Amino acid sequence: xxxxxxxxxxxxxxxxxxxxxxxxxxxxxxxxxxxxxxxxxxxxxxxxxxxxxxxxxxxxxxxxxxxxxxxxxxxxxxxxxxxxxxxxxxxxxxxxxxxxxxxxxxxxxxxxxxxxxxxxxxxxxxxxxxxxxxxxxxxxxxxxxxxxxxxxxxxxxxxxxxxxxxxxxxxxxxxxxxxxxxxxxxxxxxxxxxxxxxxxxxxxxxxxxxxxxxxxxxxxxxxxxxxxxxxxxxxxxxxxxxxxxxxxxxxxxxxxxxxxxxxxxxxxxxxxxxxxxxxxxxxxxxxxxxxxxxxxxxxxxxxxxxxxxxxxxxxxxxxxxxxxxxxxxxxxxxxxxxxxxxxxxxxxxxxxxxxxxxxxxxxxxxxxxxxxxxxxxxxxxxxxxxxxxxxxxxxxxxxxxxxxxxxxxxxxxxxxxxxxxxxxxxxxxxxxxxxxxxxxxxxxxxxxxxxxxxxxxxxxxxxxxxxxxxxxxxxxxxxxxxxxxxxxxxxxxxxxxxxxxxxxxxxxxxxxxxxxxxxxxxxxxxxxxxxxxxxxxxxxxxxxxxxxxxxx
Amino acid sequence: xxxxxxxxxxxxxxxxxxxxxxxxxxxxxxxxxxxxxxxxxxxxxxxxxxxxxxxxxxxxxxxxxxxxxxxxxxxxxxxxxxxxxxxxxxxxxxxxxxxxxxxxxxxxxxxxxxxxxxxxxxxxxxxxxxxxxxxxxxxxxxxxxxxxxxxxxxxxxxxxxxxxxxxxxxxxxxxxxxxxxxxxxxxxxxxxxxxxxxxxxxxxxxxxxxxxxxxxxxxxxxxxxxxxxxxxxxxxxxxxxxxxxxxxxxxxxxxxxxxxxxxxxxxxxxxxxxxxx
Numbered sequence: 003x004x005x006x007x008x009x010x011x012x013x014x015x016x017x018x019x020x021x022x023x024x025x026x027x028x029x030x031x032x033x034x035x036x037x038x039x040x041x042x043x044x045x046x047x048x049x050x051x052x053x054x055x056x057x058x059x060x061x062x063x064x065x066x067x068x069x070x071x072x073x074x075x076x077x078x079x080x081x082x083x084x085x086x087x088x089x090x091x092x093x094x095x096x097x098x099x100x101x102x103x104x105x106x107x108x109x110x111x112x113x114x115x116x117x118x119x120x121x122x123x124x125x126x127x128x129x130x131x132x133x134x135x136x137x138x139x140x141x142x143x144x145x146x147x148x149x150x151x152x153x154x155x156x157x158x159x160x161x162x163x164x165x166x167x168x169x170x171x172x173x174x175x176x177x178x179x180x181x182x183x184x185x186x187x188x189x190x191x192x193x194x195x196x197x198x199x200x201x202x203x204x205x206x207x208x209x210x211x212x213x214x215x216x217x218x219x220x221x222x223x224x225x226x227x228x229x230x231x232x233x234x235x236x237x238x239x240x241x242x243x244x245x246x247x248x249x250x251x252x253x254x255x256x257x258x259x260x261x262x263x264x265x266x267x268x269x270x271x272x273x274x275x276x277x278x279x280x281x282x283x284x285x286x287x288x289x290x291x292x293x294x295x296x297x298x299x300x301x302x303x304x305x306x307x308x309x310x311x312x313x314x315x316x317x318x319x320x321x322x323x324x325x326x327x328x329x330x331x332x333x334x335x336x337x338x339x340x341x342x343x344x345x346x347x348x349x350x351x352x353x354x355x356x357x358x359x360x361x362x363x364x365x366x367x368x369x370x371x372x373x374x375x376x377x378x379x380x381x382x383x384x385x386x387x388x389x390x391x392x393x394x395x396x397x398x399x400x401x402x403x404x405x406x407x408x409x410x411x412x413x414x415x416x417x418x419x420x421x422x423x424x425x426x427x428x429x430x431x432x433x434x435x436x437x438x439x440x441x442x443x444x445x446x447x448x449x450x451x452x453x454x455x456x457x458x459x460x461x462x463x464x465x466x467x468x469x470x471x472x473x474x475x476x477x478x479x480x481x482x483x484x485x486x487x488x489x490x491x492x493x494x495x496x497x498x499x500x501x502x503x504x505x506x507x508x509x510x511x512x513x514x515x516x517x518x519x520x521x522x523x524x525x526x527x528x529x530x531x532x533x534x535x536x537x538x539x540x541x542x543x544x545x546x547x548x549x550x551x552x553x554x
Numbered sequence: 555x556x557x558x559x560x561x562x563x564x565x566x567x568x569x570x571x572x573x574x575x576x577x578x579x580x581x582x583x584x585x586x587x588x589x590x591x592x593x594x595x596x597x598x599x600x601x602x603x604x605x606x607x608x609x610x611x612x613x614x615x616x617x618x619x620x621x622x623x624x625x626x627x628x629x630x631x632x633x634x635x636x637x638x639x640x641x642x643x644x645x646x647x648x649x650x651x652x653x654x655x656x657x658x659x660x661x662x663x664x665x666x667x668x669x670x671x672x673x674x675x676x677x678x679x680x681x682x683x684x685x686x687x688x689x690x691x692x693x694x695x696x697x698x699x700x701x702x703x704x705x706x707x708x709x710x711x712x713x714x715x716x717x718x719x720x721x722x723x724x725x726x727x728x729x730x731x732x733x734x735x736x737x738x739x740x741x742x743x744x745x746x747x748x749x750x751x752x753x754x755x756x757x758x759x760x761x762x763x764x765x766x767x768x769x770x771x772x773x774x775x776x777x778x779x780x781x782x783x784x785x786x787x788x789x790x791x792x793x794x795x796x797x798x799x800x801x802x803x804x805x806x807x808x809x810x811x812x813x814x815x816x817x818x819x820x821x822x823x824x825x826x827x828x829x830x831x
Contacts, residue, residue: 032829070669072828089667096583098590107583110576111668139591 021082022047022163022194023068028077030063030218037063039218040077047082047162050195052205052226054233055215061198064215065089065167068196083162083194086112088152090167097141101132101151104140108152112159122158129180130154146177153181164188166197182208202230206314227315228258231375235260261372265304265360268338269294272356272378281380283347285387285395291343293358295372297333304330304371305364306341309357310349311376312393318349320357324364348395351384450522450543462553464507466492469548471500478526481544486521487511497544507551518551566817569673580674581681603690607697610638614758622760625792631701635694636791640757640783642690646723647779648748649683654727655734655741662831672824676727684720691716698790706793715785722778722809728816732823735830755779781805 023045030038038060045051053061066072068079069087095104105126109119119126127136130150135143143151164185185208189195199205205212205226212229214222216236222229235258274280275288283289291308307322323330323341330339355376362369390398472481485493485505493505511518524543570577589598614620615634622628622636657675664670691712698705733740754777756764761784765771774780781801788794796802 066666066828069667071666073825085669087667087669090663096587098587099583107579110579111670116575 020047021045021080022049023082023196024078024080025064025068026078026080028064028067028074028079030060030067030072031075037218038067038074041215041218041220042077043213043220043223045163045194045196047194048189048192049211050189050209051197052209052212053196053198053215054200054205054212054229056236058217059215060218061215062089062167065165065196065198069165081163084160085163085165086156086159086161087165088156088167089165095140095148095152098139100139101130101136101143105136105151105155108155109158112155114155114158118158126154126158129157131177150177153177153184157184161193163194163196166195168198168200202234205230230315231258235373235375258375259373260375261360261370263371264299264301264369265295265297265333265371267293267358267360267372267374268296269340270358270374270377272380281378283380283382284385285351285382286346286348288344288346291345291356291358292340293343293360294338294340295360297335297337297339299335301333301362301371302331303362304333305361306330306339307359307361308343309359311355311357313353313355316393318354318393319345322359322364347382349382350390350393350395351382352393353379353381354393355379450524450546463509464551464553466503466505466507467548467550467552468503468546469500470497470503471545471547472497473527473542473544474498475528478528481524481526483544484523486523487518488514489519489521500547522546565814566673566677566821569671570677573671573674576670577674577678577681580678581685584678584682585685599686599689600693603686603693606641607635607638607690607693610634610641611697622787623762623792627703627792629701632698632703632791635697635701636787637758638690638694638697639786639790640755642687642694643719643779643783643786644748644752644755644757645690646683646687646719647726647751649686650680650723650727651730651744651748651751652741653679653683654730655738655744657727658731658735658827659738659831665831666828672827673728673820676731676820677724680720680723680727683723687716687719695790703791705790708789708793708795711785711789711796715782715789718806718809719782721813725809725812725814725816728813728820732816732820735823735827751779755783757783775801776804778805778808 021044025041025043028038028041029036041060041064043051053064055061063072065087066089067074068081069085069089070079070081071087071089096107099107102123106116106119109116130136130147130153132143132147132150135147136151140148140151182204185195189208195208197208209226211224212222212226213220214229214233214236222232269292271279271292272281273290273292274283275290277290293306293308295304295306297304305322305324307320307324309320310318312318321343333339356378357373357375358377359366359373360371361373362371366373387395466485466487468485470483472483474480480496480498483493483495483497484491485503487507488511490508490511492507492511493503495503507518522544527541527543529541585599586596589595592598594601611631611634613634614637615630619630621633628636654676657679658665658672661675664675665672695705730740730744754774756774761780764774764780782805785796785802785805789796
């Protein structure tokens with residue numbers, strides 16, 4: 003698994019342009035097939051290169067040749083610097099031996115002196131985070147623990163060039179993060195990385211460059227975003243009935259187009275609200291995206307969609323005619339249709355790209371007619387609004403006050419009491435139960451009460467408006483509700499769905515007290531335990547979602 | 555790809571020296587592998603040969619009551635140890651015959667995924683067999699002392715003889731390890747071979763007896779194991795100088811040339827190992 007190449011071929015001068023790995027025309031022939039065919043590329047010192055490709059593309063073979071465990075049939079690989087290769091996890095581990103014993107063994111394989119391991123053992127142990135297991139035989143380990151153990155040794159080695167084959171894909175997210183962090187810090191120290199990964203996010207976030215292999219041939223070498231786009235286009239249709247063309251566009255930017263050609267995007271434009279094509283917009287500006295599709299074969303209800311991505315290729319927003327339930331109906335060959343999308347660019351300042359696509363059904367995985375990647379690049383410019391970070395421009399308001407607002411309990415006349423997010427009346431949600439309220443419960447059996455201080459209304463007539471939602475089940479499809487104010491009934495009725503109840507509060511209610519003590523009586527209130535197999539015995543009647551008491 | 559080219563210098567001795575830590579670890583692992591997980595652990599490394607020695611002394615010393623020579627000092631116990639000397643050599647070679655054909659093949663992970671100097675795989679097997687050989691030899695010497703025989707100055711031949719034996723073992727190990735990659739059936743062959751070796755090496759009988767059968771002697775006199783066992787017996791048990799003359803020269807030459815042959819065959823082929831596994 004871990005292997006140290008003791009050879010340091012040349013002394014290294016500290017220039018970033020020095021070649022770390024030079025691969026010249028490497029081919030590898032096995033008995034029946036050619037695993038690699040004339041691969042050539044160069045990795046500069048301090049560079050991080052990701053190798054991507056489908057299974058069987060020759061990625062691992064290439065890494066093995068670079069690591070020196072497999073001879074190339076033709077060509078040459080030159081490495082300048084100490085190479086450490088992590089090609090397979092668990093190799094070299096002997097199941098009968100303990101973690102510590104295996105650590106020493108692997109350290110010896112890597113050429114790490116025993117003394118150093120003795121000194122750094124606590125550090126290694128704390129990186130591995132496998133606790134007491136380190137003294138137990140490796141056969142008792144989970145696969146994740148093996149990875150941790152194997153990786154922990156990397157903290158102690160000092161390679162100039164690291165070669166990693168999908169090692170990070172095992173292990174939990176936490177450990178993967180930890181390893182990615184370690185790799186970043188290695189990168190800061192100027193170490194060179196070459197790794198195979200199936201994780202786009204990893205390649206995007208760690209690599210300066212990506213190399214795409216397919217059937218032993220190097221087919222793309224460039225910026226991770228460009229290569230990954232090409233790769234995803236490649237895999238989106240396994241049958242390969244489409245051709246992929248990658249066109250060099252303005253300023254060396256590449257555009258990927260793929261699809262089976264049953265329909266093609268023949269015209270597209272990004273315009274402002276006055277239908278003038280533009281590439282720079284203000285935050286929140288209205289834009290119109292137009293896309294003309296030419297049908298080449300009879301198609302039933304094709305889907306047209308757009309996708310906005312940020313500079314690093316993250317999807318920001320995308321939708322299509324399918325999701326908007328627009329039926330394009332049956333189209334015959336030669337017909338053209340224009341689809342227009344209107345949207346508002348509530349995006350952070352920065353560069354974005356627009357992708358248009360025509361396909362069948364909800365997405366382009368199954369049947370992709372034409373996928374035109376990054377065909378328009380546009381900018382969102384900052385405007386007068388306060389600075390914010392991120393790619394979304396959410397409306398925001400900020401208030402600072404020295405008076406700390408009282409959140410509950412005090413209401414003045416006419417205020418809406420919204421129980422939905424702050425109060426405790428919202429006793430059930432679509433997702434399930436909330437945790438029981440700790441400080442104040444206002445349900446008591448089948449009664450609920452609420453005391454409200456009301457400012458002197460000056461003798462005017464008061465009205466109560468309450469937004470109430472009953473808890474109903476199949477068996478109990480209504481709730482009877484009686485609302486009493488200071489003991490006097492002010493409302494009585496049957497609720498079947500959420501309703502806004504508006505009642506006048508009779509003046510006699512306030513005879514005894516200027517405040518109002520509201521009581522909600524719900525005789526049919528029931529708990530979940532009564533109507534389902536749930537064990538929750540908390541009683542549910544109605545959810546009081548909003549309440550206003552106001553004078554006329 | 556670039557660290558393999560120079561390892562043939564000094565017939566691999568440089569490789570062993572440069573990787574001595576790793577070699578030591580591998581050998582250590584081979585030695586402890588068998589007893590790993592057992593309750594008494596490393597104690598078996600001494601107990602096993604001790605029990606064997608006891609068994610042989612009992613069976614061949616007390617039950618069979620044979621003799622190698624007409625020397626007055628040869629007691630039953632000494633006779634048993636004489637047999638044990640032969641067995642020790644055969645055990646060493648049989649161990650190599652048994653493990654080395656698979657020592658590269660069974661470590662495909664290390665071969666394919668690491669840049670380990672592959673020489674260490676067969677060499678560590680020989681190291682393990684050599685270790686066991688030395689432990690048994692020590693017990694044997696102790697046994698001799700216990701039974702009242704003090705080895706003379708000629709017993710010092712033990713060291714050059716053993717070193718040449720190790721080189722013979724290394725040569726065989728290299729050859730078998732290489733053949734094992736291309737031709738897995740070799741394991742079956744070596745099983746029979748080690749049995750044949752046991753009977754062809756004058757373990758249970760004396761060389762003098764063999765000389766009385768001229769047909770057998772005409773072939774078996776070239777058996778290096780036989781020569782070695784006889785040399786061990788005469789120097790250690792009887793304190794005689796080596797008297798084999800031409801055969802002894804032949805023996806040393808055989809060991810060294812086997813080593814050189816094995817080493818070069820291995821070196822020539824090791825780059826292709828990964829492709830064949």
